[in-house]
Amino acid sequence: xxxxxxxxxxxxxxxxxxxxxxxxxxxxxxxxxGLPAPVAIxxxxxxxxxxxxxxxxxINMLRFYMPRRENYIHLLSWVLFFTILIALLExxxxxxxxxxxxxxxxxxxxxxxxxxxxxxxxxxxxxxxxVLWFHQKEQQLQEERKDDAERMAKEAELxxxxxxxxPHFLFNSLNSINALIxxxxxxxxxxVQQLSDFLRGTIKKEETQWVTLQExxxxxxxxxxxxxxxxxxxxxxxxxxxxxxxxxxxPALILQPIVENAIKFGLYDTTGDTIIKIIASKDENHLVIxxxxxxxxxxxxxxxxxxxxxxxxxxxxxxxxxxxxxxxxVGKENTFTTMVKIPQNISTEKIKDKQ
Amino acid sequence: xxxxxxxxxESLARSIVKEYVQKHTELELVAECGDGFEGVxxxxxxxxxxxxxDIQMPKINGFEMLELxxxxxxxxxxxxxxEYAIKAFESHAVDYLLKPFDQIRxxxxxxxxxxxxxxxxxxxxxxxxxxVSQSPSQSQRIVIKDGSKIKIIPxxxxxxxxxxxxxxxxxxxxxxxxxxxxxxxxxxxxxxNLFARSHRSYIINITQITRxxxxxxxGHVAVLRTGAKVPVSRSGYGKLKEVLGL
Numbered sequence: 192x193x194x195x196x197x198x199x200x201x202x203x204x205x206x207x208x209x210x211x212x213x214x215x216x217x218x219x220x221x222x223x224x225g226l227p228a229p230v231a232i233x234x235x236x237x238x239x240x241x242x243x244x245x246x247x248x249x250i251n252m253l254r255f256y257m258p259r260r261e262n263y264i265h266l267l268s269w270v271l272f273f274t275i276l277i278a279l280l281e282x283x284x285x286x287x288x289x290x291x292x293x294x295x296x297x298x299x300x301x302x303x304x305x306x307x308x309x310x311x312x313x314x315x316x317x318x319x320x321x322v323l324w325f326h327q328k329e330q331q332l333q334e335e336r337k338d339d340a341e342r343m344a345k346e347a348e349l350x351x352x353x354x355x356x357x358p359h360f361l362f363n364s365l366n367s368i369n370a371l372i373x374x375x376x377x378x379x380x381x382x383v384q385q386l387s388d389f390l391r392g393t394i395k396k397e398e399t400q401w402v403t404l405q406e407x408x409x410x411x412x413x414x415x416x417x418x419x420x421x422x423x424x425x426x427x428x429x430x431x432x433x434x435x436x437x438x439x440x441x442p443a444l445i446l447q448p449i450v451e452n453a454i455k456f457g458l459y460d461t462t463g464d465t466i467i468k469i470i471a472s473k474d475e476n477h478l479v480i481x482x483x484x485x486x487x488x489x490x491x492x493x494x495x496x497x498x499x500x501x502x503x504x505x506x507x508x509x510x511x512x513x514x515x516x517x518x519x520x521v522g523k524e525n526t527f528t529t530m531v532k533i534p535q536n537i538s539t540e541k542i543k544d545k546q
Numbered sequence: 547x548x549x550x551x552x553x554x555x556e557s558l559a560r561s562i563v564k565e566y567v568q569k570h571t572e573l574e575l576v577a578e579c580g581d582g583f584e585g586v587x588x589x590x591x592x593x594x595x596x597x598x599x600d601i602q603m604p605k606i607n608g609f610e611m612l613e614l615x616x617x618x619x620x621x622x623x624x625x626x627x628x629e630y631a632i633k634a635f636e637s638h639a640v641d642y643l644l645k646p647f648d649q650i651r652x653x654x655x656x657x658x659x660x661x662x663x664x665x666x667x668x669x670x671x672x673x674x675x676x677x678v679s680q681s682p683s684q685s686q687r688i689v690i691k692d693g694s695k696i697k698i699i700p701x702x703x704x705x706x707x708x709x710x711x712x713x714x715x716x717x718x719x720x721x722x723x724x725x726x727x728x729x730x731x732x733x734x735x736x737x738x739n740l741f742a743r744s745h746r747s748y749i750i751n752i753t754q755i756t757r758x759x760x761x762x763x764x765g766h767v768a769v770l771r772t773g774a775k776v777p778v779s780r781s782g783y784g785k786l787k788e789v790l791g792l
Contacts, residue, residue, distance in 0.1 A: 197584070271660060301579075325789045358627040359602075359626050359627045359628075360627075361627075362626035362644070362645050362646065363556065363559070363626040363645060365645070366556075366558070366562065366626060366645035366646040367556065367558040367559070368646070368649075368693055369562055369646035369648075370558040370559065370561050370562035370565070371558065373565055374561065374565075375564075420558070421556050421558065422555075422556060423557050423558075425557075446577070458555070458604060459555075459602070459605065460604065460605065461605075462580070462581050462583065462604050482608050485676045
């Protein structure tokens, strides 16, 4: 149930002001028609008090019973009911008070029709306003609920996206460690360390957290080192970080799936050695990261280019920036390029927002 | 002595299997392969009794590699994480090793294979392949052996399929390739939004159809963009009309 418009101080002031204006207006009109000033004022106050009571009654009724859209016709009957009630009470009370006043009864009788139609119009305006007010409140509440639901769904989705990326990589790494234990125990120990650091990084970071490119690259390096142990000489990397970009920000853990995709794509699509290039640069208000991997356009299956990793990155970027143009892929000759743009001006607001 | 081959793209993964194999004097490791192409060659050359096969590998995966071999040897699959494949293994009682695995688990898989070999209850890998090829990731392309070359055809590049005895002719812009599968298999596995069976002996890529002409008495032919004409049976005509929204 929405709170009454009377709960708002601004509305109360406005409501009373309008009421006073109507009283004064009626008193002036009555005076103009020849009633003595005190009679005009008292008549006006009495009749508009009834109007005020009817208004309050209507506002409260609407608070507890808001008719459906198709039943708005009921509201008209409310207005009619209250108008007639006011007219009867007004006629009776004013007659009792001013019955002795010369010519008043007759004047009252003549003016009753005008009084009734005016009250009808005023009450109609009031009811229209109140219905609109309650509707707007209802809509606001609905918006809020929708926003809440969306935010929760978004968080759950982000969490899920992150979870799905790990198992294949994790089990293969453990298998490599298993193999190293027998032949090269020192390397096995080193890889356990790298894997632990990498996993710690994954657990520690929130999907909504923002990090500097430098931090993200350190984390990525751990990942690359592990992959190099797994694939040996077949995998090498070239990283180029442009000037003044190390301190630029990006959503945590966004690069790893892109590089993972490039490695898979590169390694699984070619049987030779694979060089993965990672280039970071600045373009106006964007941090631009380009990842290049070799591929064979003849045999590359279409689903690899938009594999799960990239889809999840695309989805994350959309959830964060409401934009679908931030991740682009191009396959040209024997190089597949994945480019991700991270808006920087928005990021500072988001960081504050998230903290 | 039984001949074995290890096929895995990660050298460390091969080395651990090798280590376990070498503990068994009855096994002779005849080859180690880093991808499916090498695997096909080595299997033809050595005719092994048993292979240890990884699934995710460069160019063609383990299943696609097996499809290229006429009489596949016994297989023990090794994989890190592949829910769909594991389900297929379980339903076909083929043994598989989940990485990382130890010598004890390895020996158990080996014992199971030896037992099956003695009792002649070896599992049919063909059935397994049929079941895995229905997974969405497996139905995106067709892998074919063309002489000594291996051809990978993305399904959208297939114009139409034609039954030819025990084989299926896969027609593409570059001509046709033979695949030792049945029409029924392709009808089940090819994406429904792309292919329709127009005739007992034909499956058409519907995106390639430019028009359907009447042909002889109550038959039809579908004319493809390349100009090729594919027979359409009466029931096939109904099906095509439905999928094309005519």
